[in-house]
Amino acid sequence: MPKPHPQKFKDYTRAYFNGSGQLTAEKRDELILTYTPLIKYIATRLASRLPTNISLDDLISSGIIGLIDSIDKFDITKNVQFKTYAEFRIKGAMLDELRSLDWVPRSVRGKIHQLEHATSTMEQKLGRSATDEEMAQTMNISLDEFHKLLDETKSISFMDIDLLTQNSTDLRGSNFSDFMEQDSLDPFLALSFSQIRDLVAQAVSELSHKEQLVISLYYFEELTMKEIGLVLDYTESRISQMHSKAVLRLRSKLKKNFS
Secondary structure, three states, X not given: OOOOOHHHOOOOHHHHOOOXXXXXXXXXXXXXXXXXXXXXXXXXXXXXXXOOOXXXXXXXXXXXXXXXXXXXXXXXXXXXXXXXXHHHHHHHHHHHHHHHHOOOOHHXXXXXXXXXXHHHHHHHHHOOXXXXXXXXXXXXXXXHHHHHHHHHOHHHOOOOHHHHHOOOOOOOOOOHXXXXXXXXXXXXXXXXXXXXXXXXXXXXXXXXXHHHHHHHHHHHOOOOHHHHXXXXXXXXXXXXXXXXXXXXXXHHHHHHHHO
């Protein structure tokens, strides 16, 4: 049975929010139930990238908190669909939960830093993306060991713009939710978001064709690693490694711009 795609979840902005954006208690509860499948979808997709010790129920609970928060803070006058805003809040609440758990072992963080450093060093040296063989050589490990390293770090190899920009002085605290909570949009914040969009687009354009395909199919078409493997005729494991390597390159490029 095919899984629902976020784009197939209907937006109920007009159905639930009147001119003032206020909901009755009954409508509020009804809206929460209506968007529960979206919470489960986002939680299941996020959990699929994480270690098995991360509780799906905890992610769902955090998502419910995010949904309630989105209902309380949604402003219909901002001309943003409630579904779009709710998705952002739901995922944000789940990521906040993961950060509070500090679920990534120190050893894995160390390996991520090693990979990012090697990725950045090789790109500067070669002026292009390094092959797996070149990466293994510069890290003084075998090709199998390099692939194993990608597998070990895949659980945190996904894009999170908040994490990438958290050390940036001018962008700290700037996110989509800020737009909804301000009476007027700060032109400086708008410029910052335009810069982020352009930097991400530029970073993606510098990936190899196959890496761009993997990123596009995973993050925009929302296919699973297995489904992408069927499309590109690779094993699920190989697609996962390609994804990890592509995200490492993106993280390296974006951190360089935000440092």
